[in-house]
Amino acid sequence: MVVLKNLKQELSRFRLRLLAAAAFVLFCFGLLLARLVFLQVLQHDSLSDRAEANRVTVVPIVPNRGLIKDRNGIVLASNYSAYTLEITPAKVADLDATIDQLAQVIEIQQRDRRRFKRLMEESKNFESLPIRTKLSDTEVARFTAQRFRFPGVDIKARLFRNYPFGEVGSHLIGYIGRINQAEKKAMDDWEEEDLANYRGTEYIGKLGLEQSYEHELHGITGFEQVETSAAGRAVRRLAHRPPTPGNTLHLSIDIRLQALVEQLFGERRGALVAIDPRSGEVLAFVSKPTFDPNLFVDGIDADSWRDLNENIDKPLLNRALRGTYPPGSTFKPFMAMAALNSGKRDPRLVIQDNLTFSFGGRVFGSPEVDRPGPKDMRLAIVSSSNVYFYSLANEMGVDLIHDELEPFGFGRKTEIDLQGEVTGDLPSTEWKRRKFRRPEQQKWYAGETISLGIGQGYNNFTMLQIATAVSTLSTGGLRFKPRLVREIEDVVKHEQRRVASDALSPLPLRPADVDVIRNAMHGVTLEGTSRTVFAGAGYTSGGKTGTAQAIGLKAGEKYSSIKADERKRDHSLYVAFAPAEAPTIALALIVENAGFGSTSAAPIARRVFDYMLMGQYPSEEDIALTQQGKSGPPVGTPRRAIEVPLPGQPAAASAPASGAASAAAAVASGASR
Known part of the structure; x- marks a missing residue:
C-alpha cells in the first residue's frame, strides 16, 4: 500500500x-x-525602410556656384575643380603622427597645419577637413599608391571659388568660406526645403555679394541613389538627379573703372561710391585698402588672418559701407537746399563774411585761405564760406536741419543690396537723447548747432549715403535704392530677371531752388576750389570740395600742432555730378588724412568723369602723380579706356567693350545714356 x-x-x-x-x-x-x-x-514598414537604407545610399551632389560678372560681362568670380587631401579626425588615432607621415609623401607646410588646426576648432570631430588643397596629378598618384597606410585620410575632388582680379572689388564681391558651427546652428531655423538644399554643402558666402545673394548663387543640390553591398561598396546606381547650377549675377559695376579708382588711391586709405542718378545703379564701389578674397577660399591660415585682422589700416573694413566720416564742406550745398526748401533763407540774401562767427562766448573761425566780403548763397558755396553756413545753422536749428536732410538719406540706411550697412549720424534733439545715457549728455546746447552748418560736429555719414544724397540733389529729387546687381540670369532657362532699383517717392523740391544749388556747384568747378583740377574738361560738372577734421581740436589748439601725426590730419572729400545739365553719374569720395579736398579727392573725381564721359584712361605718369596727391588736370597722353588691359591680364584679353566706350560714344553723338 x-x-x-x-x-x-x-x-x-x-x-x-x-x-x-x-x-x-x-x-x-x-x-x-x-x-x-x-x-x-x-514594424514592417519601418524595418523595410531601414533595410532599404542599408542597401541604398543617397549621395547629395553639390551644384556649381553661380558666376558673378560686371556690367560688360567680365567674370569676377568663377569656379574650378581641384583635388584636396582630407583627414577625418575621428578616424585617426594619432593625428600629429599621421600628418608627419603624410608630409613625407605630400608636401605639407606649416601654414597648412595651422589652417587645419583652425578648421578643427570650428568644426566637429567627425567631419572631413582639408590638410592640403589643389594637389597636382603627381601628388594624387603618390598618395593613392600608399593610401593603405593612412586610415581616415582620403583624396576628394572639390570645386573651388576663384576671384581672377584678386584684390580688385574685394569688398563688394566678398568671398566664400567653410560653414562654421554658429552658421550651422542658424541654418537649423531655415525652412526644411532650404535646409535640404544645403545637404553636402560645406562653403557659403561670407561677405559682400557672395553673402547677400547666397541663395541665388548656390543653385539646387542634386542627388544620386546608389545600391551598396554589406561592406558599404557601391554596386550600381539606382536613380540620379543632376544638380542645377547657381544663377549668374550681372552687376552694374564697371570693373575696369573700379580697378582704376583703386589704383588712383595708391597706398592711401579711403572710399568712393559712384552712382547713376537715373536708376540708382552703382558704377564703382571702392574701399581702400583692399584684400585678396582668394585667401579665404580654402581656409585662411593664421598668419594671413593676423596680418589682415591686426593691420592698423583695417583692410577688412568696408569703408564705403561701414566707414562714417564728417562730411565737411561737402555738406554746404545740402544745408543751402534745406534753407531754400524750408523758406529759411532767400538765395539773394547777402551775409557779410568777416571770417569769424561769435556765439555763446565762442568764436567759430574760417580757414586761413578764405577771403572776407559780402556773399550770397551762390558765392557762399563757390567760395566755401564758413560764416555764411554758421549763421544759417543757427537760424535753422538742429531739428529743422534734421527734418530737411533726412529724406536725402543722411542718418539712415540706403538699403543697398549688401549686408552690414551702418546708419551714420544726422543729429537732432531726439537723436541725442537716444545716443547718450547720462542726463547731462542728453541735452542739446545751441552752440552745438553752429558747427553742423559746415559738416562737422556730430555729423557722420558713409560715402554711400553722401553719394546717394548727391544723386538725389543732382536730379532735382529723384530717389532710388542703390543697387550693385542689375540682372540675375537663370543659366538653365537662359532667362534674365531684371533687379530693378526700387524708386522711392521723389522729394518735392522746387526746380528753381535746385537750379540755384546746381549752378553754384557748377561754379565750384569754374571759379571755386576745384577749378584747377577741372580745367579743360570736355564736359560740364558740378562739385564741392570738403576738408573735414579727423579729430576735434581742444580750446586754443591749432591744427598745425597735430598735423605732424599723419592719422590726425584732415580728411580730403569731394562730391560731384556730371554732366551738369543732365547728370548720368554722381559720386562721393574721401581720402583719409590727405588734407584739402581740392588736392587729393577732386583729382580722382576728375579722372572718373573722364573715364565715364570721355572714354579716357589716364597716363601712367598722371596716375603716379594722383596717387601722391600732386595732380591737377590730367598730364601726359590719356589712353582709350577699352584698350587698357584689365588688372593682371594682357592687352589682348581686354576685348569686352566697356561702359566708358559707350558713354564716350553717347557724348559724341549727343545721345543720352
Missing part, C-alpha cells in the same frame, strides 16, 4: 512538471509568435 501511494504521488508530480514544461514551452512559442507579429506586421 505504501509503495502504491508513493507511486501515485510521483505520477502526480510528474504530471505537474509536464504541464509546467508544456506551459513554459507554449509561453515561449507565444513570445516568439508575438515578436514575429510585431516585427512582420506592426
Whole structure:
C-alpha cells in the first residue's frame, strides 16, 4: 500500500512538471509568435525602410556656384575643380603622427597645419577637413599608391571659388568660406526645403555679394541613389538627379573703372561710391585698402588672418559701407537746399563774411585761405564760406536741419543690396537723447548747432549715403535704392530677371531752388576750389570740395600742432555730378588724412568723369602723380579706356567693350545714356 501511494504521488508530480514544461514551452512559442507579429506586421514598414537604407545610399551632389560678372560681362568670380587631401579626425588615432607621415609623401607646410588646426576648432570631430588643397596629378598618384597606410585620410575632388582680379572689388564681391558651427546652428531655423538644399554643402558666402545673394548663387543640390553591398561598396546606381547650377549675377559695376579708382588711391586709405542718378545703379564701389578674397577660399591660415585682422589700416573694413566720416564742406550745398526748401533763407540774401562767427562766448573761425566780403548763397558755396553756413545753422536749428536732410538719406540706411550697412549720424534733439545715457549728455546746447552748418560736429555719414544724397540733389529729387546687381540670369532657362532699383517717392523740391544749388556747384568747378583740377574738361560738372577734421581740436589748439601725426590730419572729400545739365553719374569720395579736398579727392573725381564721359584712361605718369596727391588736370597722353588691359591680364584679353566706350560714344553723338 505504501509503495502504491508513493507511486501515485510521483505520477502526480510528474504530471505537474509536464504541464509546467508544456506551459513554459507554449509561453515561449507565444513570445516568439508575438515578436514575429510585431516585427512582420506592426514594424514592417519601418524595418523595410531601414533595410532599404542599408542597401541604398543617397549621395547629395553639390551644384556649381553661380558666376558673378560686371556690367560688360567680365567674370569676377568663377569656379574650378581641384583635388584636396582630407583627414577625418575621428578616424585617426594619432593625428600629429599621421600628418608627419603624410608630409613625407605630400608636401605639407606649416601654414597648412595651422589652417587645419583652425578648421578643427570650428568644426566637429567627425567631419572631413582639408590638410592640403589643389594637389597636382603627381601628388594624387603618390598618395593613392600608399593610401593603405593612412586610415581616415582620403583624396576628394572639390570645386573651388576663384576671384581672377584678386584684390580688385574685394569688398563688394566678398568671398566664400567653410560653414562654421554658429552658421550651422542658424541654418537649423531655415525652412526644411532650404535646409535640404544645403545637404553636402560645406562653403557659403561670407561677405559682400557672395553673402547677400547666397541663395541665388548656390543653385539646387542634386542627388544620386546608389545600391551598396554589406561592406558599404557601391554596386550600381539606382536613380540620379543632376544638380542645377547657381544663377549668374550681372552687376552694374564697371570693373575696369573700379580697378582704376583703386589704383588712383595708391597706398592711401579711403572710399568712393559712384552712382547713376537715373536708376540708382552703382558704377564703382571702392574701399581702400583692399584684400585678396582668394585667401579665404580654402581656409585662411593664421598668419594671413593676423596680418589682415591686426593691420592698423583695417583692410577688412568696408569703408564705403561701414566707414562714417564728417562730411565737411561737402555738406554746404545740402544745408543751402534745406534753407531754400524750408523758406529759411532767400538765395539773394547777402551775409557779410568777416571770417569769424561769435556765439555763446565762442568764436567759430574760417580757414586761413578764405577771403572776407559780402556773399550770397551762390558765392557762399563757390567760395566755401564758413560764416555764411554758421549763421544759417543757427537760424535753422538742429531739428529743422534734421527734418530737411533726412529724406536725402543722411542718418539712415540706403538699403543697398549688401549686408552690414551702418546708419551714420544726422543729429537732432531726439537723436541725442537716444545716443547718450547720462542726463547731462542728453541735452542739446545751441552752440552745438553752429558747427553742423559746415559738416562737422556730430555729423557722420558713409560715402554711400553722401553719394546717394548727391544723386538725389543732382536730379532735382529723384530717389532710388542703390543697387550693385542689375540682372540675375537663370543659366538653365537662359532667362534674365531684371533687379530693378526700387524708386522711392521723389522729394518735392522746387526746380528753381535746385537750379540755384546746381549752378553754384557748377561754379565750384569754374571759379571755386576745384577749378584747377577741372580745367579743360570736355564736359560740364558740378562739385564741392570738403576738408573735414579727423579729430576735434581742444580750446586754443591749432591744427598745425597735430598735423605732424599723419592719422590726425584732415580728411580730403569731394562730391560731384556730371554732366551738369543732365547728370548720368554722381559720386562721393574721401581720402583719409590727405588734407584739402581740392588736392587729393577732386583729382580722382576728375579722372572718373573722364573715364565715364570721355572714354579716357589716364597716363601712367598722371596716375603716379594722383596717387601722391600732386595732380591737377590730367598730364601726359590719356589712353582709350577699352584698350587698357584689365588688372593682371594682357592687352589682348581686354576685348569686352566697356561702359566708358559707350558713354564716350553717347557724348559724341549727343545721345543720352
